[in-house]
Amino acid sequence: MLKMAVLLSGSGRTLDNFHERIEEGSLSASIEVVISNVQDALGLTKAENYGYPAYYGVNNEAINQIIANFDVDIICLAGYLKLYTPPARLQRAVLNIHPSLIPAFCGDGFYGSRVHRAVKAKGCTVSGCTVHFANEVYDEGPIILQKSVALDYDDEPSDIASRVFDAECEAFPEAINRVDELGIDFFWKRSGK
Numbered sequence: 001m002l003k004m005a006v007l008l009s010g011s012g013r014t015l016d017n018f019h020e021r022i023e024e025g026s027l028s029a030s031i032e033v034v035i036s037n038v039q040d041a042l043g044l045t046k047a048e049n050y051g052y053p054a055y056y057g058v059n060n061e062a063i064n065q066i067i068a069n070f071d072v073d074i075i076c077l078a079g080y081l082k083l084y085t086p087p088a089r090l091q092r093a094v095l096n097i098h099p100s101l102i103p104a105f106c107g108d109g110f111y112g113s114r115v116h117r118a119v120k121a122k123g124c125t126v127s128g129c130t131v132h133f134a135n136e137v138y139d140e141g142p143i144i145l146q147k148s149v150a151l152d153y154d155d156e157p158s159d160i161a162s163r164v165f166d167a168e169c170e171a172f173p174e175a176i177n178r179v180d181e182l183g184i185d186f187f188w189k190r191s192g193k
């Protein structure tokens with residue numbers, strides 16, 4: 001079982017999913033601390049209501065000072081919207097979920113609804129999500145798991161977002177379980193790093 005720090009910037013729907021999957025026994029992990037770079041993030045309120053230690057960290061340094069007080073194996077970026085630099089001991093232990101099939105529609109400026117608007121504008125008939133390890137730039141670390149979703153011609157960006165988030169709710173817990181089973185190094189080695 002992996003001990004997790006969860007970082008978020010927004011509504012905490014991904015945190016909700018983690019909590020539900022842990023409670024039902026399908027996610028082999030524990031949430032040790034929840035931290036946001038947004039002081040009034042709804043996700044922090046949700047974390048407090050669930051009973052998790054919940055903190056606001058104004059910047060990367062503050063976030064890592066908080067993490068230093070907790071025994072965690074991995075850090076999960078759950079709708080965290082800034083470039084993150086982890087403490088050295090966790091440099092290869094940061095997981096992120098992106099709402100597209102990397103390498104499409106990712107990188108600087110691609111987050112949230114911006115991703116789904118770009119997918120719609122391109123006329124894609126398939127989208128999906130990617131769970132990957134984070135390196136020092138956005139969306140380029142070793143891929144852990146991807147899930148694709150079929151799109152209808154009349155899907156609006158909000159419909160795409162809904163379909164993709166349903167896939168995310170399966171993908172992120174499954175990816176964490178795979179990391180628990182196979183180990184962090186398995187994924188960095190298969191990516192050649």
Ligand SMILES: Nc1nc2c(c(=O)[nH]1)N[C@@H](CN(C=O)c1ccc(C(=O)N[C@@H](CCC(=O)O)C(=O)O)cc1)CN2
Binds near residue numbers: 083096141
């Ligand atoms: N070291 C890493 N940090 C983060 C990664 C990563 O892969 N490596 N992923 C992001 C999450 N993300 C995509 O999955 C992502 C989030 C935000 C942005 C972005 O362009 N952000 C804007 C600021 C947005 C805001 O403050 O509202 C920006 O940097 O100008 C791109 C991709 C999390 N961190």
Ligand SMILES: NCC(=O)N[C@@H]1O[C@H](COP(=O)([O-])[O-])[C@@H](O)[C@H]1O
Binds near residue numbers: 008080099111112115
């Ligand atoms: N590029 C990063 C990105 O767009 N992340 C997206 O933020 C949402 C989670 O927010 P929430 O859990 O706070 O609702 C998720 O859809 C995730 O893909």
